Amino acid sequence: MSPELNQSAPLSAEPAEPKAGQVAVPVWLLVLLFLVLYGGMVYFDRNSGWFSEQVYAPYRNLQEVEAFQPVSGAPGLVQLGLQVYNKPTCVACHQANGKGLSGQFPPLIRTDWVLEPEPGRIIRAVLDGLSGPIQVEGQSYNGAMVPWRESLSDEEIAAVLTYVRQNPEWGNKAPAVKPERVKEVREKTKSHKQSYSPEELLKISPAD
Amino acid sequence: MNYGPLVFLAAFFALASSWCGFVLTPQLQIGRLQQTNTASGAAVTYPVSRPGLARQGLEVYRANGCAYCHSQQVGQSGTAVEIALTDAGTNQAATVAALLSLAKATNDEPAVWTALPALEMARSNSPATNLLSGLPKAFLRGSNPATAKAAVKALDSTSAKAELRIVPFGADLARGWGKRRTVAEDFLFDSPVMPGSQRIGPDLADVGTRLPDVQWQLLHLYAPQLVVKGSAMPPYRFLFEKRAVERGQSPEALVLPGKFAPPSGYEVVPKPAAKALAAYLVSLHPDAPLFDAPMTVASAAAATPTNSPAASEPAATNAAPATAPAK
């Protein structure tokens, strides 16, 4: 692309291409560089949590984050029960507010079934399921309850029943259920392979 | 010597190192994050992905470039530990004595402890009943969880029930823009993530907690000067439709006073984009306590902190011992 020089406004001759001198870098600049690098490393050491993905500013390291965790002892039975309830083990049918579904799934709010002092009947219901129409608080419900014998452990069944029986939002105030009690019932009903009908359950004493 | 390939190698090496740092490692650390359990012990998974309308609202947010005026990053300067009493216990005198000795500690170690207004009353010699009324109340604020735990033990020994509250603080939090800082998990299901870089308008990370009313959001989008005095935000009237009233006012029509009102016989109705945007804004509430951003959730029952409104029942219930950590 040679320049087309024409009559008007000729270009002046172009200056030569630049060249670089060979002067060395001043020492003080290198010293400054190392000082800044050192300062940077100190800063990084203090504030970065050393690449931990769980350390966010203003925490400086993982120990600090752990120290500030809210105090929680071993999660109580009720906590575990809430978790099991929402797994969604129970919430799918009995709903998060415990009201169930009219005609199909009975509510768990202050009903006689739930508030029975001894939990024998409801442990059996959870272990092997329920089928057939059931009367709760004067209403009839005809759904089918799934058995949870194989899916839930003794501790989980005890936890979820305790959660239901002691839920303050629903106004339930009944004694807790212990895992040993669930184990006892599980052993007793080992051979009972199909779901209960409500009439059958009503015949069994809750203290059993 | 042919320096050409050397320059290429230098550039490659330099870029590769920053690629490892800011592309590969974030993908390994953040890009593969899964839903996590909150730190409150209630074992609630967080975050839950946004409902469909809110997800569409994210697209409206993106298309209209809301992130150029609004940020969605809440910062935090530090975390404090507060000691609060939830139950005065049976021996009130002993409780008061314990509190007063703690108050003395604030004099001895002012760098570590500050007395909150409730405890200041004790120093001014108010009667003990005033001190212990209106529980739960926070009395002391410190910076060190270890010494705070010791103080809680001291109070517990008097049969009162004390708890440790983890309280984040910072300029943004003081302004009410959030309860804790935002972390990567809060944006897990958003695509694209738009944290914003300017605060020409207020920060929106927690706007779903501050302004949860969809109608307010719609009004604000239509006529910001109406609901926020002196707002510099332009009105987004193109997200709404002015149409003639047919067969009675639509239930979705905006209630507009005075000079903003449409002429009689007309109503202003939000378009689907406006409704989606409002739903998205209302869904913004990163308030679950996480391992990375611990805080004490101030709800009374063991309910999920993000999904249900805080229960209004008093703290002392049958389930109280198990739910104390969740507060």
Add this chain to the structure above:
Amino acid sequence: MLFLSAAVWLLVASVFGLIASIKFHAPGFLADSACLTYGRVRPASANAMLYGFCLQAGLGVALWMLARLGRTMLAAPWLVIVGALCWNLGVAAGLLGILTGGSTGFENLEMPAYAASLVFLGYLMMVVWGVLTFHQRRERQLYVSQWFLFAALFWFPWTYSTANLLLLGFQVRGMAQAVIAWWYSDNLLVVWFGLIGLAAVFYFVPKLTSRDLHSRYLALLTFWMLILFGSWGGIPASAPVPAWMPASSVVATGLGVVTVISVFLNMRRTLGGKCLPFMSDPSLKFIGFGLVAFVIGGFASGIMAWPALGQLTLFTWFIPARDLLNSYGFFAMVMFGAVYYIAPQLVGRQFLSPKLVRAHFWIAAAGVLLFVVPLAVGGILQGLRLRHADIAFTDIAKGTLPFLRVSTMGDLLMALGHVLFLANLAGLVLQFYRARAVSAWKEATAEIQPAEATP
């Protein structure tokens, strides 16, 4: 050709920027148009400026310098033309996409995927030519600028393709998207602009003042500092990411101070402390201004890296001011200077009106000052007030208005400067074509005459 299209885009960008700026004073301005809402106009303006002007002009200057320094002719110029067409098409499509709501949501990457691929394709075509030219060079000894340029040629496609692939193609999840977007943005604005801009500075200043560049080794230090640490900046301090990312950015930006000092030293010793040459040559005026802006902007960034200060200016107007100082005050001004030198060389004529060129400089300089200084001051004040929770947010926003008003003046001046730039370049190109037409006409008519003369 690249330069002319760059100039057009600059004008487009400044129109959008002006609309955006006015919206602050009268929020109702053009509010009823979905296309022209601030959230769309601002990225349109930024993208037009970045991809339409800065990258095109930068590429044009880079390719010219590579050819000159290698003492070689162009290889396959048709590739560059096609590439430029493709690029312009991509930018146009991208802007239309943004204005109609297709923005990707990532800052500086807002052009939708289809536009981005067109742009990338155009770039590849142009860069292949650049690498070929470099390979064919007859002068084997590499000058300083060539390192910068060669590295820059590769830097953009690597970062651009990575960012677009991971954000628009195989999307990463969650906050990783934002980190990659910040990484790309920093690489473009700090590293790429730095590489090309400094290459131009290191080339034109010694050339036009007929002095040698002071130290090759200082320039080497600058090069390494820029590429090693420049691309680690960009993560803001309160980002919702683990603490090590903002911490790395702080360290990297702090090290940028050393880069700036090395450039300052090199240039000062090259000039021997004399500023006079700057006042005579119009290109040097622009480049000199750019150099000063680089140094000031670099120091400002370095100082703001200090966490306590950085938190102060984090979400305020200080950030756009500093960004503009870097991308416009430094890079664009250097590009203006380079183009004002190169264009006459390419066309073979002087500018029609050197007065207009000088006018452009003063207007642009005033525009930059009027934009950057009020916003910087306003931003710091805004940051100080944001710290106090009892000051209502609307009050803080109102407090920034006076500063915004002055900066809109700056915007206007810069837009005027762009009109002048376009006019200057257009005048040059018109001359070129007219001269060609004239000489072609002369040739055609000349042949007839001798035929007539011989009876």
